[in-house]
Amino acid sequence: MIPLSWYLIFAAILFCIGLYGVLVRKNAIAILMGIELMLNSVNINLIAFWRYRSADGIAGQAFAIIVFAVAAAEVAVGLALIISIYRRRSSIVADDMNMMKW
């Protein structure tokens, strides 16, 4: 039997990896990938907590479904933005997009 701690630690590591990707990758698409990793680790937590803490309910699963939907929406809009930016500026390096300042 696998204790809950394994899943939680695993999810935490994955979350931190994703966070690292978001913080340091130059490429905007890679940043989105980092976000996906973070969302997935959250989903693992949701399902794991559901399985270990309240297996007779469905709250965890329902939330996971909604996370799926949000992730899909986020990727669609994010990639659309990236492609649109690429079309205008021929670059998807996040640091190049620094127009929004004084």
Place this chain on the structure above:
Amino acid sequence: MNFLTDPINFIANWLGNLLLSFGMSQTLVTVILKFIGAGLVGTFGFSLVIFTIWLERKLYGRIQDRLGPNRVGPWGIFQTFPDMIKIFTKEYITPIGVDKIVYNLAPILSVSAVLLTWAVIPFAPTIVGTDVNVGVLYLVAVGSIGALGIILAGWSSNNKYSLLGAFRAVAQVVSYEVPMVLALLIPVLLGQSMGVNSLVNAQNVWFIILSPVAALIFFTSSLAETGRAPFDLLEAESELVAGYQTEYSGLKFGMFYVGEFLHAFTISALMAALFLGGWRGPWVEQVPILGVAYFFIKTFIVYFVVVLIRISMPRLRIDQMLDFNWKFLTPLALVLLIVTAIVEKAFIILVPSLQLMEVGVPWVRAGVHLLMNIIVVWITIQLLKSHRIKAVRVVAKPRPIAVAPEPPASVIS
């Protein structure tokens, strides 16, 4: 259970008992049996392709007023074997600049995705790889892996045409998944299950009678998923050389080739299982092995249609094809799904109060669904009529390539 009525389970039982008597644990025996089963289904699938390739070439020939393969074996039936030997012994060419891992991974993904589908197809009431309770979703999931294979092949080849083929693949395969899933939901709704075997079980009346439109949508969109004519834009030879498979040779190309044929056969099998009653037929309850025969008869009928379509239809243009998907198939499938859901729910509510005769209920239900389908089709046709393009689309006026110089004025006078 005896050998004559259900040989496969009989042998499996016997083998299991034998292994248990060797002192193996129950888990291990199950695993071994599952592996043997998977190996059998896979091998069976591949060997079937040998036959379908011959069948298709033969049909192709007959339609074009040729003989088709006719040298190796009776009616050329062993023609595929020399071809196989040829393809096995060809040189593997790896172009410069390819992404090697991905390049080699792509054909494997593409063929294994198709083969994975066979895991949930019920051949007979008792012969089914594994009856996953979300089998229909599994089909979709596995289908998307196939798309992945195509994209990777196109990208990793370091070739413009391959990449274009991959782009088209994304546009086509991913788009056509939408109406396919929507159409798949209709059997799910009617059979009230997502397991493929329980869907077959639920078909007292074949779902193609209950919802011919759904069957048609599913058939069309899965045909587009296979990427065969008239939807073979991923590899349109007149535009893209050979699309995503341009840079492949030898066995790797063979894998794509086998994958395509197997895919065509698989969608016929799915069509048979989901809409044509699968293994259902007379006396199947007593003799389960008969189900295999029924199943394959239905599958081959559908496959025959698939081949006929491939042979006789011209290729679509990419914009036409996407228009057809997003502006016609998807809305139609959505409307049909809503209508079916409403009718089904209304029927479930109504049946107790109407006190219909118990015996007639499935047929009444089928009739009501069929009627709604016909109404949907009728309204669709009316809408199409009223939106048909009234004038011929205006094409830019042809410009003369070279203008003749004005004759000097003196000539005229």
Place this chain on the structure above:
Amino acid sequence: MSTELLVWLLPLPPLLAFFLIILLTNRYKALSHSLAVGAALLSWLGSMVVFFSAVRTEHLGANPIASVLNWLPTGDSWFQIGVRIDPLSAATLFFVAWTVLMIFIYSVGYHNYGQPQGDHDKKGLQPHGATVADEHGHKHVVPSIEPMYSRFFAFIGLFAFGMYTLVISDNLLTLFVGWEIMGLCSYLLIGFWYQKPTARAAMIKAFMTTRVGDVFMLLGIAYLYSSIGSLSYSEIFKPETLQKLVETPAIGGFLSLSAAGMIGILLFIGTVGKSAQWPLHVWLPDAMEGPTPVSAMIHAATMVSAGVYMVIRMFPLLQAGSENGLLTPAMALMTIIGAFTAIFAATIAVAQNDIKRVLAYSTISQLGYMIAALGIGAYVAAAFHLITHAFFKALLFLGSGSVIHGVEHGVLHTGEQVDPQNMFNMGGLRKKMPITFWTFVVGGFALSGFPLVTAGFWSKDEILADAFGHGHWVVFITLALAALLTAFYTMRQITLTFLGEPRTVSAQHAQETPWTMTLPLVILAVFAVGIGWAGISESFPVIGGIIPNFAHEFIGGTLAELPEALPFNIWPLIVSLVVALGGLTLGWLVYRNQKAGAEDPLKIALGPIHTVLKNKYYFDEIYDMIFVRPAYWLADKFTNQFLDRGVIDGILHFVARIASNVGGILRNYFDKPVVNGFGDFVGEGIKKFGRSIKIIQTGRVQQYLLMALVLAFAAMFYFVFTFVGH
């Protein structure tokens, strides 16, 4: 699905059709009428299921099919709305479903579906015909399709929704909602051809006149609610509630009425407006400006019936407090108004030439019949006549529409300038339009009460027998006279329209209408005959009792105690035989030899009285003088010039000047120095501060995130250590 749920769903299809047509399919004529007719068909199907399950239910009156919902919270209780199918509403539902479906189908043909677009047709005007060329190149003018075809179906869909709502509702409020929806639809449909000035005037007239009745009805409903705190029928008709209402005197001791009487009279005024009883009858004849299916639906079968339906529904309340056969004030009022209207409208009908106006006055007269019947307590007879009348009057209206349509065809064909609605321009149509002729004859005979065969005979006879049996002599004689006149003008109409020789070229070229119009006629004709057999009194000689008196048993079951069946008496039967046959014969004798262009023989016989009748006793002119002109004067001179411009504007200008002065002072001495000064100070300060820290804003999203996280960690560590410390 339970029957209750089905009842809830009955009004929905037409409403859906209305919205779909208005919002989506307005441009597609075939789709629109398919939607509307399909919706009517669905509702009809549901109604039939409900009706037959109602018929099968034992003691339906005591245990109606009903369900309620909490709707509006009113303090600590809920205002409930619900549906209720008791025998009366079931029977009403039956005829409403049939007539509505027939009229929907009829409308398809009436608006010339399948014909070409008109040459000069404009929205808001009747179609004027289209020119087509046949294979020889000859040009013909044929009827053209209605330009606002879809709109018509949307409106009648909404109308059907209102009617179904009214019939199935179990309380006065939703009944009133349905009532008002129908009022609106009637307004829209009468003015359907809104570019015709007469249609515009008629629509406003109809709306305003019925509004008078509706206001009183709303007062009655409000009074009822404030007295007993509920509007649902089952609450109102509890014996203790009725007893309480009878014992309470009306507000202000008005005419020493009881509360029950007061409410009854107020509600009855609503009926007077809706069912076009004297003195609010003036709108109905003018409403004939609308398309004929509308006349049939609104002004014969359903909407005007709704008024009568409402008083029948409220009968226990109206009757409350009557002892040993004495009429309550409300019932007495109903008797007087009903009987008077019956004879009054019948006399006018005799002198009308427009085929639809005759029918309109006939409708008023027949509704008066029902009201009078109810007034003398003949509950079942009134309800029964309501049903039979709905069928044969819808039949007559649709038939007249068919006639007009046929003659219009002739008018278009010949290009003659004649009024296609004037009966003196017709004649001899029985050969041209046989189906219309025979069905019209069936309807006309049913209206005149042709003995034994037709439905009208049985229901009318029952009313007369009731009046006779309860000793209301005056009512009996009045109604008998009205019946005589009815038979006379009906035969006048049939003779002028169908018999004899064609009096114009157009009539010669009239043509039978398409099947969408004749099929409803035939079906309604079957009902116009057959529905009467459901109400043959059991004591009737020879044929009584062969068929059980279904109407009496079933509809009578609505009341708490079944009304007793009257013993058979030969006199009212003889009278009704004499008036029906006599009137018919007289009508035929007078008009059989009418020549083209000749004077109306009645005019020669009656002289100036005929002129009075023809001008409807000058009621319109009188109302114009008494109500309309003073209202205009009041609005212009008093409200507009004195009140609005003088008083209200003056006050406003005065207030405005003061406010403007106060504002100026505030601006100069408070706003500019204090508020602006402070605002500028804050703004400048923020600007300086921002200028000094703007360096942090690099525009790089990842650096922001880093900074945010670093700060979050700092905050976290601070809190963790603080908490650990304590």
Place this chain on the structure above:
Amino acid sequence: MTPEQIIFLIVAVVTLVAGISVVTSRNLIHSALWLILSLFGIAVFYVLLDAGFFAVIQVIIYIGAIAILFIFAAMLTRRVMQDTGPQSNSNWWLGALIALLLLAGIAVVLVNWQGFTALAPELINPSGRLSQLGLALVSPDQYVLPFELASVLLVAAMIGAIFVAGEKKQ
């Protein structure tokens, strides 16, 4: 060590290695492929957690749609197959520090929590769970509102994405 634990450890290691490769790989397409592998690993976890439905959904949505979208976007925004130069910005050490700090923080919080090492309870009625989830998502007193909100969000995202990425016709 039960077989389950062995499977867990193998899959976890593969998933984490794939995850690290996602954020460090120089080639964006390889990143995406590693992402797919990582997502597959997570799907396996769902199976281990008795949520087979989610495993299938994970494959359909993440691998069938999202990952393909990533690859597609990467291909669209690429001139050459190989990326050159470092793929991380100059703050990479700060990012790594923050990530490690966060991990440490979470670990500290988790270890101090007494439910940390709980074992899974027996699953009641595993087959009816899917229909229970489906009913809960559309029943008015449970999750219909969030569910509908999510669907509205998806529609809005779809329209937004089409609008943003679509060619502007002048």
